[in-house]
Amino acid sequence: MTLLPTFAPPGSKRELEEGETFTPRFGPDGLITAVAVDADTGEMLMLAHMNAESLARTLATGEAWYWSRSRGELWHKGATSGQIQTLVEMRVDCDQDALLLRVRVGGDGGCCHTGRRSCFYRGVSYNPESGAVTLAPRAS
Numbered sequence: 001m002t003l004l005p006t007f008a009p010p011g012s013k014r015e016l017e018e019g020e021t022f023t024p025r026f027g028p029d030g031l032i033t034a035v036a037v038d039a040d041t042g043e044m045l046m047l048a049h050m051n052a053e054s055l056a057r058t059l060a061t062g063e064a065w066y067w068s069r070s071r072g073e074l075w076h077k078g079a080t081s082g083q084i085q086t087l088v089e090m091r092v093d094c095d096q097d098a099l100l101l102r103v104r105v106g107g108d109g110g111c112c113h114t115g116r117r118s119c120f121y122r123g124v125s126y127n128p129e130s131g132a133v134t135l136a137p138r139a140s
Contacts, residue, residue, distance in 0.1 A: 004056040016096050024055060025097040031067055032099060036111065039088035039102040045111040046119040048077075050099065062087050064103060082107030 010016055010023040026032050031049040038045055050058070054065040054074055064085035068075040078084035085103040092099055105111055112119040123138040 004053070004060050006056070007052060010096060013095075017094050022092065023096055024052075024092065024099070025095065026052065027097070031069070032097060034064075034066065034099040034101055036064065036085060036101045036103050039104050043118060044120055045103070045105070045117070048075075055099075058087060058101075059090070064101060077111075078106060081110075081113075083110055085111070 008021060008023050010025050011019065011021070015021065016023065016025070024032050030051050032051075032055065034048050034050050036045045036048065037043060048066040049069060050065070051067040051074075054067050057065040057074070057076075064077045064087060066075045066077060067073075076084075084106040085101070086106065087101060087103055089102040090099060091102075110117050112121065114121075121138060122135040125134050125136060126132075127134075
């Protein structure tokens with residue numbers, strides 16, 4: 001069995017921003033935001049959340065695991081769809097409360113449960129004359 005990493009509590013502001021110890025700052029709900037992007041193109045694929053266990057499993061296995069807020073359970077991305085996200089690199093932001101996952105996607109290369117490559121497939125438009133806010137497919 002693979003030993004899962006554990007995470008120390010965050011230190012001082014200087015340690016968070018300049019230190020070499022990974023101390024992710026989970027929110028009050030126990031989650032940290034994770035953005036997955038295509039490792040080769042930089043395309044933003046999806047935004048999800050991780051708890052300590054899913055983050056530890058991601059690091060230990062090299063495949064993306066998330067916490068499904070809607071289902072209230074661990075979620076191995078691609079376990080049922082084949083769209084496994086293989087971790088190429090993980091980065092953390094300056095105050096260690098958000099993660100960037102550079103991944104390669106298996107299966108058909110999609111990430112969205114709608115079957116699309118990216119979850120960000122619509123643009124938001126605002127018409128100041130009518131006050132209407134609408135959604136439209138984004139140009140690739």
